[in-house]
Amino acid sequence: MTSEERFGVTEDGFVVKGIDRIIADQQTRARAMFGDDVDLTSGSALRKVLDAAAFDTHELWRALESQYYGTFVTTAQGPSLDLLGRDLGLRRRELRARGTVFLTLANEEDDRRYALPQGTVLLTEPAADTPVLAFRSTRTALLSTEQRSTTVEAEAVTRGETGNIAAGTRLRLDPEWARHNLDLGAAEVQAVAQQSFQDGDIGESDAVYRARLLGVPRTVWTQEALLAQVLDVNGVRDAAVFDPLGGVEATRRTFGTFRYGSRAFSRDRQTGSPYFFDIVVAAEPGWPWNSGEALVPGVYDEVLAVVRQWRPVSIFPDVLAANQVDVGMRATLVVEAGHDEEAVKGAILDAVRASVNRLRLGHGVLHSDIVLSSRTVAGVVDVRNLRLRRFAPAFGQTSYGGGVYGGARELSVGENLDLAPDEIARFSVETSMADLQVVVA
Known part of the structure; x- marks a missing residue:
């Protein structure tokens, strides 16, 4: 029997018997039983009876194929993937409910603009029979005397269908968050859900869930196991573990000079003696770092609580905020005639923001990636003289080799923006560092 004639479980996976082969086999058996x-x-x-039975047999083969591949995380789908996740102790998460909020400004000062940054926390009105729900804006909103109202997209802080609020639900700024992050003065901002929030009752996709299952560590105390827990905390965009004493320290004078079996290289750490390491955490925009700054739990306390459950005895973490680097750009855009120049610029800023905000800690911004993101916008013919810009880090809590402090600077054409291991890039479409000039082709 050749490899092409093998069906079922093989070295190359599960091979389904095709409908044509099933029909041919049934006809061969019919001739052997009833004559040629x-x-x-x-x-x-x-023939009609054999064809009907062949289709049922083919469906059985397909079911066996689905059952076979449903036993592997890399190929399982739907309920089969849920069962594998249950075995690993990691269930499929619900999505965060999303919708649009209508904001209105009142009692404002003349000649002043009020900026509500990305991550602005909005709360539902307190009621006796329902808990207070928290939502975060996903874009910056600008309000002024000339524009007293605008709409902004928002998402629920807590996953699940509880965030599916109805249209017309009244919201308000979180007073503690506003006190720490805004300076509204006598101005007031009123908010109402413009449409019903949706998708809170939908589970995350198979691709996202599969990636989480493949990243589940099989050991209790390693950097990978710790990161898997920290990255699952609400409000954490990325994290990194800095363990200066982990591994072999080859810089010591005695390294390579001692004799095995004659004397110890160094004494073992005694049980109970403290050992410290650092966890650098990059929070999502607007998410409070400490509890008490908003109704939303602070990232620092949430991460610390998770690490306490996983650390061994006398192992102490130092949770630090990552240095956030605002990234900008200056370029000349060549646009086809007939396209709205402002719409093209807005689409490019949105594309670049999505590209930059996906980067992780220490990952620099590549000049080629920004050019590629800009060229994907409809109507853009060319991007010329693109220069990347950077602000100084927003925080100065950590320094692991390379953090740049000081004023903003502009790079040369074609130069990449490199970041230190404790820095993370952020691009805002409202930043003053975005300077785009449009030339009609």
């Missing part, structure tokens, strides 16, 4: 002169033409009764 049996009528197997398309109009015969026996």
Whole structure:
């Protein structure tokens, strides 16, 4: 039997027997049972019975194939993937409910603009029978005397269908968050859900869930196991563990000079003696770092609580905020005639923001990636003289080799923006460092 004739579980996976092969095998058995002169033409009764049975057999083969691949995380789908996740102790998460909020400004000062940054925390009105729900804006909103109202997209802080609020639900700024992050003065901002929030009752996709299952560590105390827990905390965009004493320290004078079996390289750490390491955490925009700054739990306390459950005895973490680097750009855009120049600029800023905000800690911004993101916008013919810009880090809590402090600077054409291991890039479409000039082709 050749490899092409093997069906079922093989070295290359599960091979399904095709409908044509099933029909051919059934006709061969029919001739062996009833003789070579049996009528197997398309109009015969026996042929119709064999064809009906062949389709059922083919469906059985497909079911066996699905069951076989459903036993592996890399190929399982739907309920099969849920069962594998249950075995690993990691269930499929619900999505965060999303919708639009209508904001209105009142009691404002003349000649002043009020900026509500990305991550602005909005709360539902307190009621006796329902808990207070928290939502975060996903874009910056600008309000002024000339524009007293605007709409902004928002998402629920807590996953699940509880965030599916109805249209017309009144919201308000979190007073503690506003006190720490805004300076509204006598101005007031009123908010109402413009449409019903949706998708809170939908589970995350198979691709996202599969990636989480593949990243589940099989050990209790390693950097990978710790990161898997920290990255699952609400409000954490990325994290990194800095363990200066982990591994072999080859810089010591005695390294390579001692004799095995004669004396110890160094004494073992005694049980109970403290050992410290650092966890650098990059929070999502607007998410409070400490509890008490908003109704939303602070990232620092949430991460610390998770690490306490996983650390061994006398192992102490130092949770630090990552240095956030605002990234900008200056370029000349060549646009086809007939396209709205402002719409093209807005689409490019949105594309670049999505590209930059996906980067992780220490990952620099590549000049080629920004050019590629800009060229994907409809109507853009060319991007010329693109220069990347950077602000100084927003925080100065950590320094692991390379953190740049000081004023903003502009790079040369074609130069990449490199970041230190404790820095993370952020691009805002409202930043003053975005300077785009449009030339009609």
